[in-house]
Amino acid sequence: MAKVTIIGAGIVGLATAFSLTRRAHQVRLIDPSPASGATHYAGGMLAPVAEVQYRQEKLFPLMKDAARYWPELIAHLAEHTALPLGFDDSGTLVVAADHADGQHLEELALYQHAFAMPAERITTRQARTEEPALSPRLTGAVSIPGDFQIYPRVCAEALLDACRTLGVCHIAEAVTHLKAAERVTAIHTTESVYEVDEDEQVVLAAGLGAGEITGWDNPLQLRPVYGDILRVRVPAALQPLCTKVVRAFVEDRPVYIIPRAVDQTIAIGASTREDHLREPKVGAVYDLLRDAIRILPGLEECELIEAATGARPGSPDDLPYLGRARARNLIVSTGYFRHGILLSSWAARRTTELIEGLAPEDLQHCDPYRHERSHTL
The missing domain is CATH 3.30.9.10 (D-Amino Acid Oxidase, subunit A, domain 2)
Known part of the structure; x- marks a missing residue:
């Protein structure tokens, strides 16, 4: 069992917290207002076919996998909340x-x-x-x-309720700074400082806000x-x-x-x-x-x-940032652009695999450092 702190409680952070907690990991979630950003305004289409765009072929396998993972995520979610799930498979x-x-x-x-x-x-x-x-x-x-939809506001509420039921600790504060070198050792918010244990993992899933958090070698080019x-x-x-x-x-x-x-x-x-x-x-x-x-x-x-x-x-290439940072206990998960709702199931599964010591093969195009200045000179 791992200890994990997730920064950000949009649909990606919530799905990740739920998936980790289901697998008996101890999760702390930090966000002042869950699901109030891009998730709140999203359409919620789980549409790997209808959403395809020309010249974005590297995204297609991720989208297909995400669509396959959603029914399973919904089934697990139904076991841990009585709230409506907002899932519709009418096509x-x-x-x-x-x-x-x-x-x-x-x-x-x-x-x-x-x-x-x-x-x-x-x-x-x-x-x-x-x-x-x-x-x-x-x-x-x-x-x-096979292209479905969820109601993001409803599903996010269900995910948050299930996380609370499973024992996730929610801290309603905004993260401003990470104390990080070889590893993240502390998380600074607008109100407090939270120490990070030696064996604790940190997931940065704060959407656009990830680009504004200081203290680590932030290479993200988010717009x-x-x-x-x-x-x-x-x-x-x-x-x-x-x-x-x-x-x-x-x-x-x-x-x-x-x-x-x-x-x-x-x-x-x-x-x-x-x-x-x-x-x-x-x-x-x-x-x-x-x-x-x-x-x-x-x-x-x-x-x-x-x-x-x-x-x-x-992101510059419209692919997400998902992978380990140079601070060895930090995982970056952001930059999902138009596909944040769809890809949240994939992001949750891949982040869980990283925390459990696996090396997912489909992260090769999602390196958080791929747009770092030194890579483009």
Whole structure:
């Protein structure tokens, strides 16, 4: 049994704490406000197929493994909390708004098939049979039954509850500094200093905040990538407006529509921008509403209850930072960018393996020091 301190309680830190505690490790979790950062604003799609992007082939195996790990994580979570889990395995539809979007969808499906990803072309009539509220003007559709979703806010609450049930010690303080040389010997917060035992491991899973923690040879090149996301409430007369995740291309703009059965809301997202505006951008909100309504016209009758913006931690190559630091008892786990929810199951498993003395082979592209200045000269 190892002693482990995890810095950061977003979905990655929580999943890691839960996975470690289940395996009888003693875990301390430090975060002033769990799941209040990128996790709070995430869409929550577990979509290794629909989320593929060109020229990101190194991510694909990680995404596939993460998707396989999620059902097991959910099953274990159900054993340790009575709270709702927010998991929905209804599948995903990807649709096209016009003929150019239909060509985009066709090319994407060919790319997915080249990497053995299951994406089935279906007719728009079949799509509307599955989701009758879809617009009759769609020009193409793909079904991806293995792409699921979770409601991140709900799942994070369940993970935190399960961690507490299993005995995780939560310290509601913000970490500012690590006393580290050959190993981390102390953790400084805004209020206290916590000693780190000789045999204790430390996991730095603080998202964007990891880049601001001083005292160690911090090589991380994290950048905030902002995303606007909306929530609407579906009137009783229209429930359920849709039951599957619907992703769409509208004049080459991506939009997704995520039904939340637990509270009869729908999330609409998400923009991707690096303009450093910390509140929802008017143009982005307009685009999201216009495009979502074009795909699912009934959204016009819903109540807009939230427009929010979250910042995701991006790295220069959009791959995560996961691996051991030079301080021998420190593991870095951040930089998950658009895939933080999906990859949290993979991050939890790989971090557990590192703590238990294993050497996961798929961390070769995730070295926390790969963007250090000396590596690029």
